[in-house]
Amino acid sequence: MNAPDASTPMTTAERASRETDRTEALSRGESRLAKRFAALREANRAALITYVMAGDPDPATSRELMNRLPTAGADIIELGMPFSDPMADGVAIQRAGERALAGGQTLAGTLDQVRDFRQQDDDTPIVLMGYLNPIQRFGETRFLEAASDAGVDGLILVDLPAEHAATLTAKARDLGLSRIPLVAPTTPAERLPALLAQGDGFVYRIAFNGVTGSQSLDLEGPLGSALAQLKQQTPLPIAVGFGVRNAESAAAVARVADAVVVGSALVERLVESGVEGALALTETLAEAIQQARQSG
């Protein structure tokens, strides 16, 4: 509620030079996301992507948790932008958004939370995840500039399908921001090339038809073969999300994907047992992922 204006003053020339640097970095594979995935590939380890809702349950707690996630083992942070009507999210993330909004979280405040994080960590990639309306209200171009400025690396926009994404994706790319494509179990093979061609950063493979956090994973079934097929079609790393709840499922995903997304379970843990509880879960998952490919 008391968040300062998200766009810090910057001259046009400074902005242009910085944008050029970031765009070049993105195309040369030197973005934070590309560097992080390259390092993990070197170490033969999957990434742990932790989702937290910005401002949940209050701005101070959310910032503390986010700032401590890398030390606990998070490789990439997905930061939820709260929205009143999150139609693709399950109950855990809906509630997290409600708490954040009740605590006065705004989009400007979310960008400020990223800026705050960047004071102490310039390496861990940050991906914002949410819905279009708050962004459009903020102003699409203004938002992309402010996000790039604050140190955001990528965007996952749940209700922006590839058909409507061309303009935003191009603008984001010019600012060094990756628009991460979502691929669903329902996505037909003929639709994939267009989705993947537009995408940057990594591919987010939704594990099953449903909302976030609503089921547990079954990697024996169609998901395993779908991932194998997807790998043939894109050089981008593949993250799997919607359904990782514990060490066992995290390890299973880590064996077949480049990144493991944990969201609802972490958000629930934060409510049940606070920052320390959420960090403990992060450590457990990080350890499971670390060992996943060694043990087989």
Add this chain to the structure above:
Amino acid sequence: MTDFPDANGFFGDARDGEPGPRYGGRYVAETLMPLIGEIEAAYDAARIDPDFQARLHELQQDYVGRATPLYFAERLSEHFGGAQIYLKREDLNHTGAHKINNALGQALLAQRMGRKRLIAETGAGMHGVAVATVAARLGLTCVIYMGATDIERQQPNVQRMRLLGAEIVPVHNGTATLKDAMNEALRDWVANVDDTFYIIGTVAGPAPYPRMVRDFQAVIGRETREQMIDRHGRLPDTLVACVGGGSNAMGLFHAFLDDTDVALVGAEAAGEGLDSGRHAASLNGGAPGILHGNRTYLLQSDDGQILDAHSISAGLDYPGVGPEHAYLHDSGRASYVAVTDDEALGAVSLCCRLEGILPALESAHALHEAGRLAATQRDDQVIVVCLSGRGDKDMDTITRHLMPEGISA
């Protein structure tokens, strides 16, 4: 004007070489995109299939009871002392509202696509009753999502849906009204894509819904046009309909879009007044944004969060509006006014006493605006009001507000 939407589901076009504001589109999660494409393809095939159209027409006639009368409201017209007021009697449809026109069309499409399970959101319960009804008729399973707040204020319709064999799922999230029911129905759909068809009740949602629902409701305007020409040899001067999502209004307006001499007027719900902040008038008091799969006018905060709508009528209690209305609003082809709770109640009372017709609270918003306009017009002018539904479902609310001491008073 009748060529919209375009292939991407947008209403609106370039102006002076610059891209103008466009509404509609398909802003949904990737999981739903392929499904929506399937529905669009199936609908486009059904639309030109004589067998599908014949089956739809037969059921419209023998099951729904179409055509509905275009009734001259003689005493209401006398009362206002100006234009002649006609009522398009959608309240006389089976299940008591225009909602069944669309529910029947979509349920037949679902059946054609081999889907066994229908889901729907409902506010006042009229769409839910219509879907539960056609599900029973076609032998399909039916699940209705309804806000807990609405369940409380629309008990008779809840009981009706249960009697018809539908499962009612109360929604406690958010404001526990229509928009939250729609969120929950979308979540169900994402999880049950294989066997489920989502029957959206209004001209909103991702493409092709705004077009498909409009087309199924357009029978209202087609009949009105024929009935007017048969009786008066000319078109009406003004059409008035209430607008929540706006399906009865689009249904009435569609056949007249190119008749630019016919004025189109939508009556939004001003609730306790536009200045009170407690209203549901997205065109008069909202701003463009994206919700439930389409770009349109929305009640929203400065930070882009969707605001709670308010109206005495649950059917208008929605913070958005169909994208074609957003386009007609911006282009100036239709005008949209806002009518308060009290004005709508006044119109209910007047219509009961003068015509012996109990209108739904939703429809009463249009009646009020029609009366106001009639009084300013000559007696050779004609206004057609869409009487979109009957008011039996609203008896509790109406009694509480108009007769606090009881019916006998």
